[in-house]
Amino acid sequence: MSTPVAVVTGANRGIGRAIAVASAGAGYAVLASAREAASLAGTVAEAASSDGVVVPAAGDVTDEASMAALAATAQDLGPVNVVVANAGIAGPTAPLHEITLEQWRDTIATDLDGVFLTFRAFVPGLIVRRSGSLTAISSMTGKRPLHGRTPYAAAKMGVIGLVRTLALELGPHGLRVNAVCPGSVAGPRMDHVVARQAGARGVPEEQVRAEVTGGAPLGRMVTAGEVASACVYLASAGAITGEDLNVTAGAVMY
DSSP, X not given: OOOOEEEESSTTSHHHHHHHHHHHHTTOEEEXXXXXXXXXXXHHHHHHTTTOEEEEEEOOTTOHHHHHHHHHHXXXXXXXXXXXXXXXXXXXXXXXXXXXXXXXXXXXXXXXXHHXXXXXHHXXXXXXXXXXXXXXXXXXXGTSOOTTOHHHHXXXXXXXXXXXXXXXXHGGGTEEEEEEEEOOBOSHHHHHHHHHHHHHHTOOHHHHHHHHHHTSTTOSOBOHHHHHHHHHHHHHOTTOOSOEEEESXXXXXX
Protein backbone atom coordinates (compact mmCIF):
# COMPACT_ATOMS: atom_id res chain seq x y z
CA MET A 1 0.00 0.00 0.00
CA SER A 2 1.46 3.37 -1.04
CA THR A 3 2.20 6.13 1.44
CA PRO A 4 -0.52 8.81 1.41
CA VAL A 5 0.60 12.16 0.00
CA ALA A 6 -0.14 15.60 1.46
CA VAL A 7 0.64 18.94 -0.15
CA VAL A 8 1.19 22.02 2.03
CA THR A 9 1.76 25.51 0.62
CA GLY A 10 3.63 28.24 2.47
CA ALA A 11 5.44 25.53 4.42
CA ASN A 12 8.70 27.31 5.08
CA ARG A 13 7.77 28.90 8.40
CA GLY A 14 5.10 29.40 11.04
CA ILE A 15 1.82 27.56 10.64
CA GLY A 16 2.76 26.07 7.27
CA ARG A 17 5.96 24.57 8.60
CA ALA A 18 4.09 23.12 11.59
CA ILE A 19 1.43 21.61 9.31
CA ALA A 20 4.04 20.01 7.06
CA VAL A 21 5.97 18.53 10.00
CA ALA A 22 2.81 17.30 11.75
CA SER A 23 1.52 15.73 8.53
CA ALA A 24 4.84 13.94 8.03
CA GLY A 25 4.61 12.73 11.61
CA ALA A 26 1.13 11.38 10.88
CA GLY A 27 2.53 9.18 8.12
CA TYR A 28 2.11 11.33 5.01
CA ALA A 29 4.76 11.91 2.39
CA VAL A 30 4.59 15.70 2.31
CA LEU A 31 5.25 17.93 -0.67
CA ALA A 32 6.05 21.26 0.99
CA SER A 33 6.10 24.38 -1.14
CA ALA A 34 7.23 27.98 -0.81
CA ARG A 35 8.23 30.63 -3.31
CA GLU A 36 11.88 29.72 -2.75
CA ALA A 37 12.52 25.99 -2.34
CA ALA A 38 15.73 26.70 -0.44
CA SER A 39 13.70 28.32 2.36
CA LEU A 40 12.18 24.91 3.15
CA ALA A 41 15.43 23.42 4.44
CA GLY A 42 14.39 23.89 8.08
CA THR A 43 11.04 22.20 7.49
CA VAL A 44 12.70 19.23 5.81
CA ALA A 45 15.25 18.89 8.63
CA GLU A 46 12.66 19.16 11.39
CA ALA A 47 10.51 16.45 9.84
CA ALA A 48 13.52 14.21 9.19
CA SER A 49 14.51 14.40 12.86
CA SER A 50 11.36 12.38 13.58
CA ASP A 51 11.74 10.13 10.51
CA GLY A 52 9.14 12.11 8.58
CA VAL A 53 9.33 12.62 4.83
CA VAL A 54 9.09 16.17 3.47
CA VAL A 55 10.01 16.96 -0.12
CA PRO A 56 10.65 20.66 -0.89
CA ALA A 57 9.34 22.35 -4.02
CA ALA A 58 9.11 25.90 -5.35
CA GLY A 59 5.56 27.15 -5.63
CA ASP A 60 4.00 30.60 -5.98
CA VAL A 61 0.30 30.46 -5.11
CA THR A 62 -0.37 33.67 -7.04
CA ASP A 63 0.88 32.11 -10.28
CA GLU A 64 -1.36 29.72 -12.22
CA ALA A 65 1.49 27.96 -14.03
CA SER A 66 3.42 27.50 -10.80
CA MET A 67 0.50 25.74 -9.13
CA ALA A 68 -0.02 23.51 -12.16
CA ALA A 69 3.66 22.57 -12.00
CA LEU A 70 3.34 21.83 -8.28
CA ALA A 71 0.44 19.47 -8.95
CA ALA A 72 2.51 17.67 -11.59
CA THR A 73 5.43 17.36 -9.17
CA ALA A 74 3.15 15.92 -6.50
CA GLN A 75 2.22 13.05 -8.78
CA ASP A 76 5.85 11.88 -8.63
CA LEU A 77 5.28 11.06 -4.96
CA GLY A 78 2.05 9.22 -5.62
CA PRO A 79 -1.69 9.98 -5.67
CA VAL A 80 -2.44 13.10 -3.61
CA ASN A 81 -4.75 12.54 -0.65
CA VAL A 82 -4.59 15.89 1.18
CA VAL A 83 -4.08 19.51 0.09
CA VAL A 84 -3.59 22.30 2.63
CA ALA A 85 -3.72 25.81 1.16
CA ASN A 86 -1.83 27.71 3.84
CA ALA A 87 0.28 30.31 2.02
CA GLY A 88 -0.70 33.86 2.90
CA ILE A 89 0.44 37.31 3.91
CA ALA A 90 -0.63 39.70 6.64
CA GLY A 91 -1.20 42.64 4.30
CA PRO A 92 -1.20 46.27 5.40
CA THR A 93 -2.40 47.68 8.69
CA ALA A 94 -3.95 51.06 7.97
CA PRO A 95 -7.30 52.80 7.52
CA LEU A 96 -9.02 51.79 4.29
CA HIS A 97 -8.55 55.21 2.69
CA GLU A 98 -4.79 54.97 3.23
CA ILE A 99 -4.42 51.51 1.69
CA THR A 100 -3.21 51.52 -1.88
CA LEU A 101 -4.85 49.51 -4.63
CA GLU A 102 -1.59 47.62 -5.03
CA GLN A 103 -1.61 46.62 -1.35
CA TRP A 104 -5.26 45.56 -1.58
CA ARG A 105 -4.70 43.47 -4.69
CA ASP A 106 -1.52 41.89 -3.33
CA THR A 107 -3.35 40.71 -0.20
CA ILE A 108 -6.35 39.37 -2.09
CA ALA A 109 -4.11 37.72 -4.71
CA THR A 110 -2.15 35.81 -2.08
CA ASP A 111 -4.75 35.09 0.58
CA LEU A 112 -7.81 34.39 -1.59
CA ASP A 113 -6.74 33.89 -5.19
CA GLY A 114 -3.93 31.70 -3.86
CA VAL A 115 -6.42 29.28 -2.31
CA PHE A 116 -8.43 29.22 -5.55
CA LEU A 117 -5.37 28.49 -7.69
CA THR A 118 -4.03 25.85 -5.29
CA PHE A 119 -7.29 23.95 -5.06
CA ARG A 120 -8.02 24.27 -8.78
CA ALA A 121 -4.69 22.64 -9.62
CA PHE A 122 -5.40 19.56 -7.51
CA VAL A 123 -9.19 19.09 -7.70
CA PRO A 124 -9.27 17.31 -11.10
CA GLY A 125 -6.99 14.54 -9.86
CA LEU A 126 -8.90 14.18 -6.62
CA ILE A 127 -12.20 13.93 -8.51
CA VAL A 128 -10.79 11.05 -10.55
CA ARG A 129 -9.80 9.25 -7.35
CA ARG A 130 -13.12 10.13 -5.64
CA SER A 131 -11.31 10.59 -2.37
CA GLY A 132 -9.43 13.39 -0.67
CA SER A 133 -9.39 16.32 1.71
CA LEU A 134 -8.79 19.99 0.98
CA THR A 135 -8.18 22.42 3.83
CA ALA A 136 -7.72 26.18 3.57
CA ILE A 137 -6.26 28.35 6.29
CA SER A 138 -8.65 31.22 6.94
CA SER A 139 -8.58 33.24 10.18
CA MET A 140 -10.80 34.38 13.00
CA THR A 141 -10.45 37.76 11.24
CA GLY A 142 -12.62 36.23 8.52
CA LYS A 143 -15.40 36.12 11.14
CA ARG A 144 -14.93 39.29 13.16
CA PRO A 145 -13.40 42.72 12.47
CA LEU A 146 -9.80 43.70 13.14
CA HIS A 147 -8.83 47.36 13.11
CA GLY A 148 -7.04 48.47 9.96
CA ARG A 149 -7.06 45.07 8.29
CA THR A 150 -9.77 45.36 5.64
CA PRO A 151 -7.92 43.53 2.82
CA TYR A 152 -6.94 40.64 5.09
CA ALA A 153 -10.43 40.36 6.59
CA ALA A 154 -12.06 40.44 3.17
CA ALA A 155 -9.75 37.74 1.85
CA LYS A 156 -10.17 35.45 4.85
CA MET A 157 -13.96 35.80 4.82
CA GLY A 158 -13.79 35.01 1.12
CA VAL A 159 -11.90 31.82 1.90
CA ILE A 160 -14.77 30.65 4.12
CA GLY A 161 -17.26 31.28 1.31
CA LEU A 162 -15.02 29.46 -1.16
CA VAL A 163 -14.71 26.45 1.16
CA ARG A 164 -18.44 26.13 1.84
CA THR A 165 -19.33 26.36 -1.83
CA LEU A 166 -16.59 23.98 -2.93
CA ALA A 167 -17.68 21.48 -0.27
CA LEU A 168 -21.15 21.53 -1.83
CA GLU A 169 -19.72 21.06 -5.33
CA LEU A 170 -17.28 18.30 -4.49
CA GLY A 171 -19.28 16.28 -1.98
CA PRO A 172 -20.89 14.15 -4.70
CA HIS A 173 -17.34 13.23 -5.83
CA GLY A 174 -16.41 11.97 -2.39
CA LEU A 175 -14.21 14.96 -1.55
CA ARG A 176 -14.23 17.04 1.62
CA VAL A 177 -13.36 20.73 1.89
CA ASN A 178 -12.84 22.60 5.16
CA ALA A 179 -11.23 25.70 6.60
CA VAL A 180 -9.24 26.22 9.78
CA CYS A 181 -9.61 29.64 11.41
CA PRO A 182 -6.66 30.29 13.70
CA GLY A 183 -6.76 32.94 16.35
CA SER A 184 -3.66 34.91 17.31
CA VAL A 185 -0.74 32.55 16.75
CA ALA A 186 2.27 33.21 18.94
CA GLY A 187 5.42 33.93 16.97
CA PRO A 188 7.28 36.55 14.90
CA ARG A 189 4.37 37.24 12.54
CA MET A 190 2.03 38.01 15.45
CA ASP A 191 4.69 40.21 17.04
CA HIS A 192 4.73 42.20 13.80
CA VAL A 193 0.93 42.45 13.72
CA VAL A 194 0.82 43.67 17.33
CA ALA A 195 3.44 46.30 16.58
CA ARG A 196 1.55 47.51 13.49
CA GLN A 197 -1.75 47.56 15.38
CA ALA A 198 -0.20 49.60 18.16
CA GLY A 199 1.26 52.05 15.68
CA ALA A 200 -1.97 52.41 13.72
CA ARG A 201 -3.99 53.06 16.87
CA GLY A 202 -1.39 55.08 18.76
CA VAL A 203 -1.41 52.80 21.81
CA PRO A 204 1.32 50.77 23.56
CA GLU A 205 2.10 47.29 22.23
CA GLU A 206 1.44 45.88 25.70
CA GLN A 207 -2.15 47.13 25.46
CA VAL A 208 -2.72 45.44 22.12
CA ARG A 209 -1.19 42.20 23.34
CA ALA A 210 -3.38 42.26 26.47
CA GLU A 211 -6.46 42.81 24.31
CA VAL A 212 -5.49 39.87 22.10
CA THR A 213 -5.12 37.41 24.96
CA GLY A 214 -7.82 38.95 27.15
CA GLY A 215 -10.52 38.18 24.61
CA ALA A 216 -9.83 34.45 24.78
CA PRO A 217 -11.29 32.35 27.62
CA LEU A 218 -8.03 30.43 27.81
CA GLY A 219 -6.23 33.73 28.23
CA ARG A 220 -3.48 33.06 25.72
CA MET A 221 -2.53 32.92 22.08
CA VAL A 222 -2.53 29.61 20.24
CA THR A 223 0.51 27.81 18.88
CA ALA A 224 1.32 26.86 15.33
CA GLY A 225 1.37 23.24 16.48
CA GLU A 226 -2.21 23.47 17.70
CA VAL A 227 -3.33 24.75 14.30
CA ALA A 228 -1.37 21.96 12.62
CA SER A 229 -3.09 19.35 14.79
CA ALA A 230 -6.47 20.63 13.61
CA CYS A 231 -5.36 20.27 9.98
CA VAL A 232 -4.15 16.71 10.52
CA TYR A 233 -7.46 15.90 12.20
CA LEU A 234 -9.52 17.29 9.32
CA ALA A 235 -7.47 15.29 6.82
CA SER A 236 -8.96 12.08 8.19
CA ALA A 237 -12.28 13.28 9.64
CA GLY A 238 -14.45 11.47 7.11
CA ALA A 239 -17.83 13.02 7.93
CA ILE A 240 -16.70 16.65 8.22
CA THR A 241 -16.97 18.99 5.25
CA GLY A 242 -17.92 22.61 4.67
CA GLU A 243 -16.76 23.56 8.17
CA ASP A 244 -14.65 26.48 9.38
CA LEU A 245 -12.97 25.13 12.49
CA ASN A 246 -11.87 27.69 15.07
CA VAL A 247 -8.50 27.28 16.78
CA THR A 248 -8.64 30.48 18.81
CA ALA A 249 -8.35 29.57 22.51
CA GLY A 250 -12.04 30.46 22.60
CA ALA A 251 -11.71 34.00 21.26
CA VAL A 252 -14.26 33.13 18.53
CA MET A 253 -17.00 30.54 19.11
CA TYR A 254 -19.05 30.79 15.92
